[in-house]
Amino acid sequence: MRTLATAETLQVAIDTARSAARPLQELPTEELLAILTEVLRDLGSRTSPGGMTLRRDLEQTTGLTSAMIEWALETTLAAHSPEALRTLARGFDHPHGGTRRPATLHALVLSANVFTACISPIIWSLLARVPTVAKASSRDDTLPHAFVASIRRHGPHIARALQVATFPGGQGALEDILLSQAEAVSIYGHDHTLRTLSARVPPTATVIAHGQGLGVGLIPAGTLRGPAEAPRLADQIALDVAAYDQRGCLSPHAILVQRGNGLDAEQLAPFVFDALARCAIKLPRGGLPREVAAAQLQWRGVAQARGTLLEGDGFAVSVEAGIPLRLSPGYRNIGLYNLAPGGDELRAHLTPFGTHLKALGVAGDDAVGQSIGDSLPPGLVPRISSLGSMQTPPVHGLVEGRMPWHGLLR
Amino acid sequence: MNRRRELRERIARFIDAHGDGSRADPDRDAILEDIAEWQRGSIPAYGRLWNHDTSPGQPPAMPTDVFRFLRVAQHGPEEDLRRFETSGTTSGARGVHAFRDLDLYDRSARAAARLALFPSDERKDLLLLVPPEQTLPNSSLSYMVARFVEWFGADCRWAMAPDALDHRAATDCLRRAEREERPLAILGTSFAFVHLDEAMEGAVQLPPGSFIMQTGGFKGRSREISPTDMVALLGARFGLAPEDIATEYGMTELSSQLYASRWRGYPATLKTPAELWVPPWVRTTIVDPETGRPCPDGTEGILRIDDMANLDSVACIQTSDRAVRVEDRIRLLGRAEGAVPRGCSLAIDQALGGKA
Numbered sequence: 001m002r003t004l005a006t007a008e009t010l011q012v013a014i015d016t017a018r019s020a021a022r023p024l025q026e027l028p029t030e031e032l033l034a035i036l037t038e039v040l041r042d043l044g045s046r047t048s049p050g051g052m053t054l055r056r057d058l059e060q061t062t063g064l065t066s067a068m069i070e071w072a073l074e075t076t077l078a079a080h081s082p083e084a085l086r087t088l089a090r091g092f093d094h095p096h097g098g099t100r101r102p103a104t105l106h107a108l109v110l111s112a113n114v115f116t117a118c119i120s121p122i123i124w125s126l127l128a129r130v131p132t133v134a135k136a137s138s139r140d141d142t143l144p145h146a147f148v149a150s151i152r153r154h155g156p157h158i159a160r161a162l163q164v165a166t167f168p169g170g171q172g173a174l175e176d177i178l179l180s181q182a183e184a185v186s187i188y189g190h191d192h193t194l195r196t197l198s199a200r201v202p203p204t205a206t207v208i209a210h211g212q213g214l215g216v217g218l219i220p221a222g223t224l225r226g227p228a229e230a231p232r233l234a235d236q237i238a239l240d241v242a243a244y245d246q247r248g249c250l251s252p253h254a255i256l257v258q259r260g261n262g263l264d265a266e267q268l269a270p271f272v273f274d275a276l277a278r279c280a281i282k283l284p285r286g287g288l289p290r291e292v293a294a295a296q297l298q299w300r301g302v303a304q305a306r307g308t309l310l311e312g313d314g315f316a317v318s319v320e321a322g323i324p325l326r327l328s329p330g331y332r333n334i335g336l337y338n339l340a341p342g343g344d345e346l347r348a349h350l351t352p353f354g355t356h357l358k359a360l361g362v363a364g365d366d367a368v369g370q371s372i373g374d375s376l377p378p379g380l381v382p383r384i385s386s387l388g389s390m391q392t393p394p395v396h397g398l399v400e401g402r403m404p405w406h407g408l409l410r
Numbered sequence: 411m412n413r414r415r416e417l418r419e420r421i422a423r424f425i426d427a428h429g430d431g432s433r434a435d436p437d438r439d440a441i442l443e444d445i446a447e448w449q450r451g452s453i454p455a456y457g458r459l460w461n462h463d464t465s466p467g468q469p470p471a472m473p474t475d476v477f478r479f480l481r482v483a484q485h486g487p488e489e490d491l492r493r494f495e496t497s498g499t500t501s502g503a504r505g506v507h508a509f510r511d512l513d514l515y516d517r518s519a520r521a522a523a524r525l526a527l528f529p530s531d532e533r534k535d536l537l538l539l540v541p542p543e544q545t546l547p548n549s550s551l552s553y554m555v556a557r558f559v560e561w562f563g564a565d566c567r568w569a570m571a572p573d574a575l576d577h578r579a580a581t582d583c584l585r586r587a588e589r590e591e592r593p594l595a596i597l598g599t600s601f602a603f604v605h606l607d608e609a610m611e612g613a614v615q616l617p618p619g620s621f622i623m624q625t626g627g628f629k630g631r632s633r634e635i636s637p638t639d640m641v642a643l644l645g646a647r648f649g650l651a652p653e654d655i656a657t658e659y660g661m662t663e664l665s666s667q668l669y670a671s672r673w674r675g676y677p678a679t680l681k682t683p684a685e686l687w688v689p690p691w692v693r694t695t696i697v698d699p700e701t702g703r704p705c706p707d708g709t710e711g712i713l714r715i716d717d718m719a720n721l722d723s724v725a726c727i728q729t730s731d732r733a734v735r736v737e738d739r740i741r742l743l744g745r746a747e748g749a750v751p752r753g754c755s756l757a758i759d760q761a762l763g764g765k766a
Contacts, residue, residue, distance in 0.1 A: 293699035294712050294730045301473030301728060304462045305455040306480050311462065326479075 002141060005165035010133075010177050013163035017131035018105060020161035025102060025129040027158055029089050035155035036123060037082045042150045043143075044077040046070075050153070054146045061140040062115045063286045064245060069115075071283055072244065075392045076116040080123065088396040092127040092405050100409045102129045103206070107182035109197060110144065111189040112137035114248040118144050120395055120404070121186055122162065128408035131161045135178060138168040169193060176200060184208060184407040206407035210400065213249030213358030214327065215240070215382070215390050216350065219268075220372065221260025221341035223364035230263055230271040233363055236388030237334075238275035240361055242315075243391040245285050246330040250359035250383070250391050254325045256339045256349065265319045265336040269310055276315040276332060285314045285332055295329035302326065303335070325349055343375050350380060357382045358400065361390040413448055414484070414721070421445075421514055421691070421718050428690035429521045431674070433738070435690060442693060442716050443469065445725045452484045456724050468695065471702075471714045471728035474663050477505030484722045485510045494550035496662045507550070507662050510722045515665040518719040519554050520561055522689045526669035527595070527623055527656060533564035534619075537583045539598025539606060541572045550662050551625065555597055565592075575602060577609035584614045584648070593619030596648070599626040600640065607647050615649035621672070622650060625658040637683045645680075653677050657684040659742065663727050665719035666692050668740065675739050685739035691718040696735050697728070710734045710743060 005013070045051035058069045106125050110118050118134065122144070125132040136144045144164045152159040167174050169189070175197060179185060185201050186208040187194050194211045201207050217237055224233055240252050255272070257265040288296070296316075303309040303318035303326075310317045315332035326335055339345050350357055360382040362369035373384040381401035383393055396404070420441055428435065446469035450457050459470040476482060477496070489510050496505035509515065528534065536559060541549065543556040559566045569580035587594035594616055598606075603624055622644055635643065641652050656671035657678065668686040670677045675687030688694050695704050696711035705711040713733040716726045732743040 288700055290699060290710075290732075294732070297697075297699050297702060297712065297728060298473040298475040298730055301459065301471075302475050302479055304459050305472065305476045306458075309462060 002145070002166055004138065005167045005174060007174060007177060010165050010167075010174055013133050013165050014105065014178065014181055016160050017133050017163045020158060021102075021104070021129075021131045024126070024131065024158045024161040027129075029093060032126065032155075032158075033082065033085050033089055035151065035158070036080075036085055036126065038154040039147065039150040040077050040080050040119075042154065043146060044073055050146060050150050054142065057142040057146070058115060061142045063289075064115075065284045065286050068243075068245065068283050068286065072114075072116050076119055079392055080119060080395050084395050085123070085127075088123070088404065089127050091396060091403070092124075092409070095403065095405055095409055103183035103408055103410060104131070105182045106130045106132040106184045106186065106408060107178045108132055108134040109185070109187045109189065109193070110134055110136050110141075111193075112139040114244050115140055115143050117188060117248070118147070120393075120399075121188075122147055123395070124404045124408060126158075126162065128405050130184065130408050133163045133165060133178060133182075135175075136164050136166045138166055141166040179205070183410070186210065186407070206410075208402075208407040210249075211355065213356045214353070215250045215252040215359030215361060216325075216353075216357065217252040217255040217361040217363075217387055217390070218346070218372065219255065219257045219261055219363040219387075220368055221258040223368065224257075224261040224263055224268070226262035227267075227271075230268060231275070233387065234268065234271035234275035235278070236363075236386070237272050237361075238279045239388050240390040241276065241332055241334045242279040242283050242285070246328070246332055246334075248391060250393065251330065252334065252359070252361060252390060253328045253330070255334060255336045256346065257336060258339045258341045258346075260341045265338045266308065269308065269317050269319045269336050272334065272336065273310040273312060273315075273317045276317065276334075277312055280312065280314055280332075288314075288331055292329050292331050296331065296333055299326070299329050299333055343372075346372070347375070347377060351377055354379060355381070355400070359383050359385065359390045359393075361385055361387040363387050417441075417445055417448060418514065418721055421721060422517055424718065425514070425517050425521055425691050429524070431525045431687075431690065433690045438691065438693060438718070441718055442725055445718065445721060446716075449484060449724055453482065453724060455480045455482060468704075468716070469726050471697075471716075471726040472724040473728045474505065474661065474730065477507060477663050478503040481506065481508065482723045483508040483510075492553070493548060494553070494662045495548040505662055507723055512553075514719040514721055516557060518666040518689065518691060518717075519557060522667055522669065523558060523562070525689075526671045526674040526687060527621070528558075528562040529673050533562055535583075535587065535592055535594045536563045536566040537580060537587075537594055537596045537598075538566065538568045539570050539575065539580065539596065539602035540568075541570050542568045545572050550660070551599070554660070554667070558597065570598070570602060575605050575609065577606055580606055581610060584610075584616070587616055587620065588614050591617040593617055595621050595623065597623045600624050600635070601626065603640075603644060604635065607643055610647065613647050613649060620648070620650060621654040621656055622648065623656045623658050623671075625660065637678045638680055641678045642680055652679045657686065659686055659740075661729070663720075663723070664715060664717045666715075666717045668692070668694075670739075683741055683743075685736050685741045687739060692716065694733075694735070694740055696733055696740075702728075707735050713740065713742070 042048050042050045108121055134144050148164050179201050182205050184206050187197050188210045191211045194209050198207050307320035318335045369384045450460050490508045491511055492509045494507045538555055540555045541552050543552045546552045567583045569576045641655050644655050653672045658667055658669055660667040670684035670686045676685040678684040693716040695714040697714050698705050699712045713729045713731045734741050
């Protein structure tokens with residue numbers, strides 16, 4: 001078990017990170033990119049000592065199966081390709097308008113539900129040349145520490161700029177030490193965590209909020225012509241559902257099938273069921289926490305009572321009518337709903353989620369998705385993607401409607 | 411209609427015959443099976459559950475969440491005599507339990523309370539920390555407590571409006587009981603007791619024969635107090651021993667209640683949680699939440715309750731409450747996180763300005 005941070009060690013981490021600001025800021029971009037590329041290659045390697053240790057530790061801490069861990073690492077690191085990093089770096093070096101000054105210290109509060117979620121904000125911090133102390137969740141701090149260890153191997157002269165401190169949430173004194181000295185505070189977690197911590201951030205700092213969220217899938221009218229297309233679409237849906245065992249803030253909890261397709265929700269459901277069965281073989285689900293099992297029992301029972309439930313070994317598909325949508329408990333339980341064509345009913349379903357709607361996976365081509373995104377009311381800024389890629393966001397896109405350097409560059 | 415009448419009479423006879431608390435009657439399971447079979451045919455939503463039955467040897471159980479989305483009743487709304495509603499949840503939708511008549515509810519509630527709270531024929535002064543029935547007609551707790559006043563009460567004082575605790579009225583009642591040495595029973599939700607404790611100045615020494623019945627728990631609202639800490643708090647404030655602090659377990663979706671008291675089950679102590687007594691007309695099963703199948707005794711699971719008195723809805727109910735069986739008693743372990751938060755205690759805390 002990793003040693004938890006104390007007030008003393010946390011202050012040392014803050015001071016150490018700050019002391020590395022200058023070397024980080026003076027490092028040429030190409031050299032920084034080279035270091036990051038090596039770090040990501042190291043973490044992505046199944047045979048390097050760092051990669052092997054990482055995978056072993058992640059099996060202990062994440063609750064995911066080894067196959068899912070491998071998929072997550074592979075897809076996340078692929079999204080952070082050298083080309084993607086170069087594109088990202090150009091944005092950081094030349095942000096829109098004004099002068100830029102890196103924040104003096106970034107407090108990065110991480111959650112534990114999606115272990116790869118730390119990669120992007122860490123990379124953004126480094127590209128913004130901001131010394132960072134990541135407060136890792138005591139439930140899973142494996143990847144942040146692995147990242148730090150890898151930077152020490154591949155970029156020792158800037159490694160001090162990234163520090164990781166592990167302690168449980170609710171340790172007010174430790175949180176205050178970190179928050180009070182940061183100029184940028186990123187918070188990933190439940191809304192309650194967001195509210196509690198934001199209230200204690202000094203007015204001189206910028207809060208970059210990433211509260212709890214969910215995804216929804218949409219099959220617009222006319223995009224699914226008939227049964228021949230259903231298996232491929234179902235595979236895409238199943239991958240989005242199965243990824244991270246549906247625990248992430250981009251994970252879809254409902255699939256909306258607009259009328260005007262070749263299949264309706266009832267007809268599509270068996271295809272999604274079969275696709276989840278295939279996923280269960282390639283990417284088995286991890287263990288089911290007891291409290292989730294209780295919620296799953298309730299959710300599936302409601303589905304049985306008011307609609308259709310197709311129940312598999314470690315997954316289930318429901319087809320229900322009605323508003324509001326019923327959120328699933330995750331862990332590969334997904335509801336399919338029929339929807340009227342057009343935007344009115346779609347907006348009626350999605351608007352209540354507000355900023356919690358983080359991802360909208362849309363079948364069909366990109367133009368369809370973009371058009372739907374443009375039609376959403378203000379305040380709804382989900383990431384629009386195709387089905388099958390809801391959980392693999394690009395690194396250089398907007399992040400909840402904001403540029404990746406938001407708050408990090410002043 | 412005849413089948414319903416026949417079942418109703420069988421249930422009533424069973425409850426009356428077991429008014430002494432005697433158990434081990436094989437008729438219980440037979441009656442429950444017959445009720446479930448009848449409900450299967452008369453409540454479509456319940457009938458659909460039978461198609462997915464995963465609990466061998468028992469009829470399927472209706473998850474409590476279903477009451478939030480569907481009408482769960484054998485009769486139409488035009489025949490509703492009373493509708494009890496769950497407290498508001500974070501998702502907003504309230505569960506509704508519709509009753510065509512309340513005879514079985516009353517019969518069960520009276521018999522169980524007689525055994526667990528009011529074993530003496532002598533009526534008792536009552537202090538009620540629950541809103542009166544007239545102000546909260548949809549609360550099953552308010553209904554039940556109003557019946558207790560009728561059946562068991564002597565001098566009774568309501569000290570709870572829908573949105574405020576009348577702590578002055580409560581304190582006056584307590585001081586009078588102390589002064590005149592008249593045994594007093596205080597019935598209320600856990601949150602109401604916490605608010606009363608916070609409002610009172612000084613302790614009260616209630617005379618022997620007094621007791622508390624508390625119900626509901628703490629679902630992450632305002633203050634969260636463990637059951638054993640609650641025993642300490644109530645004991646210190648009201649001068650009561652742990653065995654005089656009873657726990658009632660009920661829910662809107664049920665007609666019957668479980669108790670831990672000096673007379674039935676084991677009340678919580680300063681070190682151990684309560685172990686609830688189960689009335690003879692109720693069957694409890696601890697189920698594995700992942701499979702829905704019964705757990706071995708002593709294994710933690712989720713509580714399923716089969717309540718004979720639930721004739722016009724569904725007798726077999728699946729809760730989200732974690733529990734473990736200890737011989738013939740049930741020890742509650744709290745609500746499964748992730749389950750929809752609920753409870754009358756919650757609504758009362760909201761009324762009293764507790765945080766969301």
